[in-house]
Amino acid sequence: MAPYETDDSAKADDEADDVRSGRHRAARYVVPVAVVGVAAATIGLVPALASSGDPDLPKVTAQQLIEKIAKSDVQQLSGTVKITTDLGLPDLGGLASGFASGAVKGDGGSTADPQSKLMELASGTHTLRVAADGPDKGKVSLLDNAAEYSVIHNGKDVWGYDSKSNEVYHATAPESADVKGKAPHDVPATPKDLADEALKSVDDTTSVTVDGTAQVAGRDAYKLVVKPRQSGSTVGAISIAVDAKTGLPLKFTLTPASGGAAVVDAGFTKVDFSRPAASTFAFTPPKGAKVTEGDDHKGAGKTRHQGPDKAFRQGDKTLPKGDKDLAEGRDGVKTIGKGWSTIAEFDTGGQGVPSGAKGSSGNSDVDGFLNSLGDHVTGKFGSGTVFSTRLVNALITDDGKVYAGAVTKAALVKAADAAH
Incomplete structure (x- = not known):
């Protein structure tokens, strides 16, 4: 049986080949299931796809929708993303995040290092502001009451700034074609990031279908549903809301096989596809801030956290x-x-x-x-x-x-x- 299921009653063999081809292109174009790492192994959202009425859109097959994602070439955008994680872990009173910060500090590092700071996305609900202008300019800001943490990629520079501690982390952006255009961190932070990991898992052990339409952040979208065919997996289903016009994933929801609240749910609440102002990506360390120089990423594509x-x-x-x-x-x-x-x-x-x-x-x-x-x-x-x-x-x-x-x-x- 072909790995993709569509609303059509019959499928040609060459269509299955096209789907696989589309899948590989999608993995190449879509930027992170991780919490693999912190990502594939540790993220999730609660509500189902936010909808204000199902829009009436032209019918598409799973193959066509995956190809639409693969062909998506959104270079500029800005918006707000809400991400919630519910792994069912015991509440340790902030012990985990405190340990992560202490470990980095103990290594002579900085609380502004993206590798440690963005681990906070592994639990709870967070609001992110995101912006991008091509492969060499990007910004992700984690909002936390009166404080804010930002990762800025501007040309050859990657900056991390923690307003709470007034610490700055600086590194040189990788130039490898394998990592160019990706966010300057390893933690999946947007629906696009998460969709990339999910699409990499698609093979003949997977069922992929189109499950109607939805509205996300005021945009008409198709719902792509990915489910394991195999028994024994803890993953129940993954739902990806795909922008009908641009092909950009707008929302990602991972529900567990055990039922209940979603493990991962990340979606845009606002999105604008116009070019962000150049000042969005400009950064100068504030006066008095502690600046830590990080790795220069000469080993492009390698992460500092090598684990299971x-x-x-x-x-x-x-x-x-x-x-x-x-x-x-x-x-x-x-x-x-x-x-x-x-x-x-x-x-x-x-x-x-x-x-x-x-x-x-x-x-x-x-x-x-x-x-x-x-x-x-x-x-x-x-x-x-x-x-x-x-x-x-x-x-x-x-x-x-x-x-x-x-x-x-x-x-x-x-x-x-x-x-x-």
Whole structure:
């Protein structure tokens, strides 16, 4: 069965080929599911597509809509994006964001570093102001009560400014063709970013359909729905509102297979496709601000945070066929399976989460707290702990092996048993 479903009762084989071609072009043109990293693994929104009446638009197939996204060439825009994340994590009273800031500061870094600051998008509801003028000028501002954080890309310069701490981060923009035109950070912040990651996951394990129309930020849009065909995935469906005129993704909603509120929902509340004023991208460090010089990105395309999230992206690649569809990834990371059921496997080289009353930390209170956050499981592999969110789950075995992915706990245990 072809990976795309349309409203037509019959499909030609050459149409399926066109769809796949359109999919690859879409992945090239659309700029980040991540919270992969923070992104593919950690973002989500609550309400369904905002609509003030379904507009009457010409009928299109899934193939035509994906090709429309691929051909979209929006160079200038400005607007406001609302993004909400609901991973179902316990409220740690700002501990996570505080730890991230402290870690950066401890490394001699800056609270204005985009790599740490934009991690705040991994939870809660946030409002962003965005602007772009071609591939070399872009701005994303995170609004937070009386404070504001901005990332500005202007030519060869990337600036990060935190008004709360009055700190500035400066780096040289990458010049590689692989990264040119992308936002100056690794965290998906707009519907376009998120749609890119979702479209990369489309293959023969995926159903893609057109599900009517909607109005988003005053614009007529089509709704593209992406669903896993495979069992065991925690992803229920992804809905992308595509601007009927420009082909730009205006809203992205990821709902979990378990139901309830969306895990990821990011959408424009206002959007303008006219050229932003040049002053939008101008930046001079304020008087008295602490300025930290960052990496010059000579290794274009590389991120400073190398972790399991990279393995999830490897699921986009075609894996060798076999009983387990097992392939060796970079940095010792392996991927098990394919498509939406891909699981990353790697070895920490040490002990897993302590399961006894007094484990590796030597502190029973700390060990007890760690165990309270996960579920103890056993199998042919031995025993371990599964840490769960509403989207991404990870099994850490007592001997230090890690199995992680947007799959159910049962799927992780099965993978660990098979690898035993």
